[in-house]
Amino acid sequence: MPAIAVPAFALTCWLACYLIGRDPRRRVLWRTATTLVAYAVGVAAWTVAPGGTVAEILICLPALVWAGVAIGMLPDEMPERVQIDRGWIVLSAVFLAVVIALPAAGRLVSLAPLLGGLVLLWRFRDKVRPRSMPLAVTVAALLYALGLVVLLLPLSLGPPALVLAAMAVDVMILGYLVAAADALDAGERLLPDLRRSAVSALTGALVVGGLSTLTMLAVRDNRLVLILQFVLVAGVMGYSGLVGPTRRFLDRIAFPHDDRLRQDRAALLLLAEAMPRRRERHTLIALDQEEFRRLTERALEDYGDLGRLLRSPLIDLPTVDRRLTGQNAEKPLARALELRAVLQESVARIKPDGLFGIGEDWRHYNALYYCCVLGLRPYERHPETDGLDRDARRALDWFRRYVPRSSLREWQREGAEMVAARLWNELMRTDPRWLTRAGSLAAPPTRST
Structure with missing residues (x-):
């Protein structure tokens, strides 16, 4: 059992940490990581006490969270999205209580929320x-459900260790699919960055996981030793998946009084993390208007995060090229800073004439400028107000008192569409590459004779 359980535990822990490190703000990445961690803990519990009640309950948890992953793949702008999320949380808590209360065969009710999540995924x-995501997620979920049935029912279709290994493949396929969807949504590359992290994880798994497996085989009857070996493997895999955040945390400890050194190292780390995820420059010309709009909206959301702007395909815009000269034109950090300036100027263009206002014509500008450019967080319990001018304080108070979260998100989306339309029209008017592409797209298809 340890020879199969340790690699499965190690790889799922690594992939969970990798997903969180990709973008800690994305709920679907957190839910997928929770699915992987729940499976890893279940495998560890099954190794310590095979077929025990705790192990059976833990191995059912991924199915409950998997339903949330399926829901998380639905677009954020869906009107029913908030209600669906809340319903999943409530139902998961109810079904978890049922799973704890029922015997082994009854714990298969944990598959009911997963079925509901898949139905919603197919419904929308x-x-x-990408369009193939519902089919791929459904196949992986069905295979995991089959493994769960084999474990919990008195069926003899193979040793439990092999069934758990097959289930590990299913949850890792889910993790890869979600990572691929996130990379597509962000306009990034996935495989180079995934290979970089996977090489580190495999090295740690071979060294630490191999020694832990030998220790478990040598000491079979000591549960404390088994648990400590899993904790050790989890720590190594966590570092492999979260190299960047871990290094920044260690820098704060190692250089507490050297701000300049920490800032320089942080800039280098941002660049090192961004380079494997950046797309090639020539792919920018292949964007259509809808994709351009979506990437612009995402860049505005990431305005305050230079690391995310470094990975945005928009740093290769011709507008950015024209604003940079010499060696700066080839420096990603300089391009990201220039993209930030382009976005700020584009937001300023939709500002109405006159002094600060809260009327209908001010809503899009206020939502973008104060919440994206200035980075105000009006719905926090104690929002930061130091250094804000009078208009920013008035805007913050207005958002908190009179603007629901859903309205603010809608205004930000509409404002981002306005900014994207301006940038797109400027490209179409001024850049020869886009003019040529527009003409080729508009030309009617011809038949070969």
Whole structure:
């Protein structure tokens, strides 16, 4: 059992940490990571006490969270999205209590929320990107459900260790699919960055995981030793998946009084993390208007995060090229800073004439400028107000008192569409590459004779 359980535990822990490190703000990445961690803990519990009640309950948890992953793939702009999320949380808590209360065969009710999540995913499959995602997620979920049935019912279709290994493949496929969807949504590359992290994880798994496996085989009857070996493997895999955040945390401890050194190292780390995820420059010309709009909206959301702007395809815009000269034109950090300036100027262009206002014509500008450019967080319990001018304080108070979260998100989306339309029209008017592409797209298809 340890020879199969340790690699499965190690790889799922690594992939969970990798997903969180990709973008800690994305709920679907957190839910997928929780699915992987729940499976890893279940495998560890099954190794310590095979077929025990705790192990059976833990191995059912991934199915409950998997339903949330399926829901998380639905577009954020769906009107029903908030209600669906809340319903999943409530139902998961109810079904978890039922799973704890029922015997082994009854714990298969944990598959009911997963079935509901998959039904919703197929119901709105035309809004899910990429289009093949519902089918791929459904196949992986069905295979995991089959493994769960084999474990919990008195069926003899193979040793439990092999069934758990097959289930590990299923949850890792889910993790890869979600990572691929996130990379597509962000306009990034996935495989180079995934290979970089996987090489580190495999090295740690071979060294630490191999020694832990030998220790478990040598000491079979000591549960404390088994648990400590899993904790050791989890720590190594966590570092492999979260190299960047871990290094920044260690820098704060090692250089507490050297701000300049920490800032320089942080800039280098941002660049090192961004380079494997950046797309090639020539792919920018292949964007259509809808994709351009979506990437612009994402860049505005990431305005305050230079690391995310470094990975945005928009740093290769011709507008950025024209604003940079000499060696700066080839420096990613300089391009990211220039993209930030382009976005700020584009937001300023939609500002109405006159002094600060809260009327209908001010809503899009206020939502973008104060919440994206200035980075105000009006719905925090104690929002930061130091250094804000009078208009920013008035805007913050207005958002908190009179603007619901859903309205603010809608204004930000509409404002981002306005900014994207301006940038797109400027490209179409001024850049020869886009003019040529527009003409080729508009030309009618011809038949070969």
